[in-house]
Amino acid sequence: MIFLFAINPVSGGTTKSNWEDAIKEHFKSLSHKIHLLQLDGKTDAETIRQQIDQYKPDCVVAVGGDGTLKIVAEQLLTKKGVTLGVLPAGSANGMARELAIPADVGGSLAVLTEGKQKKVDVIKINDNDICLHLGDIGLNAQLVKHYEQNNLRGKLGYLRSVIKVLRKTRLLRVSINVGDTCVSRAAFMVVLANARMYGTGAVINPDGDLSDGQFEVVIFRQLSFGEILKLFWRFKPFDPKKIEILPATSVTIETQRKAYFQVDGEYCGRITSLKASVEPGALTMLVPNA
Structure with missing residues (x-):
């Protein structure tokens, strides 16, 4: 097999030299071929496409966070x-x-050589963007924006962003059309x-599945302490009057x-409308066998 590693050198705020050394060491005694590509944050999409055409890899590996993974996924x-x-280095x-x-x-390296293939759905957004994981409008997207602008990284930077956003947050009036159902919230x-x-x-x-041919629209109608606790400790289902x-x-x-709008951890600006649809099994990913 031929592996192409697309490495984001700044994701997570740390250098990726340890990851690069580990990649080379892991494949040293194996028959697979590897190519390492350093992303620059400017021409990543074009460079990845060129490298895929040049090396004809069987697998392209995103070395970084969710943003890096999305860039690579778009090219595949x-x-x-x-x-x-994916090597989770973000x-x-x-x-x-x-x-x-x-x-x-x-x-994570072992998954690349010992794992199995899994078909994964993709959410297509406005015909020109995709979401692999989670995209949202409102509170969390505003948090992502402030976090990107924050000079502090890690948990301290995240906490600072949370405090800043919660001071300014206010309710959105939204209209949502899902199939034959139209709701205003x-x-x-x-x-x-x-x-x-x-x-x-x-x-x-909680019932989400990356490979079930659908996605879920989750509406946070109220921010109560009890419902927030359920996000981390699933004692019982959400109250639909608060989280639908x-x-x-x-x-x-x-x-x-x-x-505010974000997709897979990347702030996308401010919007007043969007359309989204599922693309079932659009990507094939390597995942653990167990």
């Missing part, structure tokens, strides 16, 4: 027979966590959930005012 949607791997590794890929270097945020949980471990879509979950294969969402 039209590449039949090429699998997608500050947010929600998709890797969802797929039970080990967080350590050795464990006042909500703190609306989530397009292909997966079950955020990288923090907060489970916002709608299964969907397609959805149209409109907001009365411009709202």
Whole structure:
């Protein structure tokens, strides 16, 4: 097999020299061929496409967080027979966590050579973007924006962003069309959930499945302490009057005012409408055998 590693050198705020050394060491005694590509954050999509055309890899591996994984995934949607791997080297590794890929270097490398293939759905957004994991409008997207602008990284930077956003947050008036159902809600945020949980471990879509041919629209109507606890400790189902979950294969969402929007941990600006639909089994990923 031929592996192409797309390495984001700055994801997670740390250098990737340890990951690069571990990759070379892991494959040293194996018959597979490897190519290491350093991303620059400017021409990543074009460079990845060129490298795929040049080396004809069987698997392209994203070495970074959810943003890096998304960039690589976008280039593989039209590449039949090429699998997608991930080494979770970012500050947010929600998709890797969802797929039970080990967080350590050795464990995640083992998945590449000993794991199995899994078909994964993709959410197509506005015909020009995709979501692998979770996208949302409102509170969390505003948090992502502040976190990106924050000079502090890690848990301290995240906490600072949470405090800043909660001071300013206010309800959105949204109209949501799912199939034949149309609902109007006042909500703190609306989530397009292909997966079950955020990288923090907060489970916002407990019955989510990356391979079930649908996604869920999760509407946070109230922010109560009890419901927030359920995000981390699943004692019982959400109260639908506070957190409402709608299964969907397609959805149209409109907001009365411009709202913050993020996809897979990347802030995308402010919007007043979006359309989304599922692309079943659009990607093939390497996951643990167990």
